[in-house]
Amino acid sequence: MEWFWFASSDYWLSRLVFQRALAAVYLVAFLTAALQFRALIGERGMLPVPRYTARVPFRAAPSLFHRHYSDRFFAGCAWGGAALALALVAGAGDAVPLAVSMLMWAALWALYLSIVNVGQTWYGFGWESLLLETGFLAVFLGNEETAPPVLVLFLLRWLLFRVEFGAGLIKLRGDSCWRDLTCLDYHHETQPMPGPLSWYFHRLPRPLHRVETAANHVAQLAVPVLLFTPQPVATVAAGLIVVTQLWLVASGNFAWLNWLTIVLALAAVDGSLVAAPPALPAPPLWFGVLVVAVTALVLVLSVRPARNLLSRRQAMNRSFDPLHLVNTYGAFGTVGRVRQEIVVEGTDETTAGPDTVWREYGFRGKPGDVRRLPRQFAPYHLRLDWMMWFAALSPAYARSWFQPFVERLLEGDRDTLRLLAHNPFPDAPPALVRARLYRYRFTTREERRETGAWWHRTPVRDFLPPTRLV
Template sequence: MEWLSWFDARDYEFARQVLQRGIAALYLVAFLSTMNQFPALLGERGLLPVPAFLDVARRLARPTLFRWRYSDALLGAVCWAGIGIAATIVAGLPQLGPPWLPMLAFLALWLLYMSIVNVGQTFYGFGWEILLLEAGFTVAFLGSNQAPPPTTILLLIAWLVFRLEFGAGMIKIRGGREWRDLTAMFYHHETQPMPGPLSRQAHLLPRPLHRVEVVGNHFAQLVVPFFLFAPQPLASIAAGIIIVTQLWLVGTGNFAWLNWVAIILSFAAVSDPVAHAVFPFIPLEWHAGAETPLWWLAVVVLITVLLLMLSYRPLLNLFSSQQLMNASFNRWRLVNAYGAFGTVTKQRIEIVVEGTLEEEADAPDDRWLEYGFKGKPGDVRRLPRQWAPYHLRLDWLMWFLPLRTVHEDWFYTFLNRLLEADQPTLRLLRQDPFDGERPRWVRARSYLYRFASRAEFRETGERWVRVLLYDAIPPVSLSPRRRRLP
């Protein structure tokens, strides 16, 4: 029908394929991360047990399948269901059916993962959690291979990328002076939550290049997002710039799936002709003769109106002097506010956890052994690994400790679990220096870390230089005759 031509984005099938399969792949990673870590962090015997939190969740009226009951077995069922559904979308199976089939698959992922996020407390308090939820809900209405992609949904996804990028840019401009005087990247690669294998090399780049990084960031976040709504090929070029800048962040750090969501969503602005020009194997004609069913048009228009209505407060937030960062304005986690790194920490403080088998707490330092974490810095010789898009939640929370306080309830429980040699907790770590044996004492020490210079690395083989500051938590033990954990 001719009058429906405005609704059909016939030149954006490649974008739809990337969006659906890419977001589904990230949901698969998110459920896998949850299945591996949630029981030890938040399970029945976790550091912040969900059963103890459910009364609060009920009062907050947060939508969750665990609203009335939580068990580790139920959590496992939710994760396996999410992994299975996500895998079918990555394989393209629901997309072969009618438009409602991938819609239901994505809405199932959204509801299942929202059930987890809404009881995840501080371990799920990151901006990329609500970003994945909003992305999954919006992508749900891209339809299937039986009809062209809907233009309004692609525009809503571009609007999501705009809020993500422009919101982060405004947070920085309004935040620390280092973003305005172009010195932020003097520190960022060294002090970011979880460095990657190339972070040290990025940190050691000449300072003029770090200033170029900041200028490029401001351009990519404050100027480029407006061109996502421009005619082609400007929109595709804008998307390409965002994708390249996000890939730089992927290569120089570990930010879970934050950067990958931004990369995937940016393809909403990439048209098939542009994609074909860059990659000739991408077809130009996908939907010859295909028509959009009227009932599907009605569903998409309804969802479009809903998301536009929910955009009012996030739009005001972008231009507010009291701009909120990573905030939801409704309990369904739709059309959120985003932003990150409004300020950059200038020094890296690490909390190092040690234990000893000695009878007395005043044992010499060489009798204390350090627990190794998978992602966060510890061993000064170890090359940081690339973990993203997989999310190491314990390691991220360890980065926040010196910025807030080490006296967090979950951290004391963590130390308690180490004293018990609790196996689920130890599996969250890279190395247990006691091979499953219970230490008699544990302590937490505060260190100042910095990247070694090239000359220092050649001399010592150490990638980090660290200096002991103080005992953040003095030696504690489970024994009633010794100092006990609070």
């Protein structure tokens, strides 16, 4: 039976690139989990999983770890997910029967869902839900045994539309600087984690910042509509989204958000414009029925996210179901004008006084040493560094984890110290730890030439007074 209306070989190349790239994003996500979980949510972590699952029922946060948790089991799931993702990057999904390929993609989704649903504050980022929603749709995209189903390709465009259009709307409805085109006078400096080129972006002439902001509005509010137009217009729209996302990759560190958005855009490209598609068979009946059922489910679940898009009280980065099947997205409805950073210090002196010598802990990604050029870490996600940015905005963001973090520094906890770039107490843990809030700004060109510093900082107030183990 030829379901010409249901599947199209024109997208065989797009599907191939999409699946390989999505598997690569999964690989980074699982590696991030495997390398950081012990200090964050492990048995002796700042927010232990067992404590969370004891108070949150399975139905509210479905996860394998409700059944059983140990650090060894979590590590096995994370490293197992990384291995499976690597196999899919290498094309394993096309080397097995269709049903097995679907099970492989479903296993990736289930493993990462299990991690996100017990990750608590550390996994409260929009790109976690975006990866899960994208990964769920990828289960039903098929492999080389069948032409790509048009309905799933449509759902991927619907997802990309919500990501971009939602981000555009939240800006227009939020900070006035988006409407007067001045937000990028501040954003490159005050964004959560600047990259190695952020200083240069910040120092662009202000008229170029206006152009940047206006172009962002076009890319997020006008271009996504074109995703639903006939080819090759939809391919051009996808290309414009890719270019915009690469600009964001160059100017900052947003974990895998930009890369995953690029992956979604690639699924909208008509591969037949690049290479002649092979003659792929129509999908089997059971697969077609399953795709239709999933499409109906996603459309029903899309009602609340669609209403959210139209609401004046639009929420961003919110999941409407515990499986993260259909979510709402958005970023930077408000842009900070001033950058504040928490600087964590320790001393081996038992009493703090005016002459106490404090030594500073160094973080991998967030600004600290003013002479240190910001690094490029994305798509790898430095969860502690990101949460330090939120904590500097308000102590409320740090209420659940900052005190445990300090306690582990005082204990010299090895897993916690591995999250940092520099431990000033390599031989023995400090007697006291404190945290201070500083105002950071990028240096001017003249200051940069004279001092070699990328940042200038001035103290604001104490964030945490000198603290010792009780």
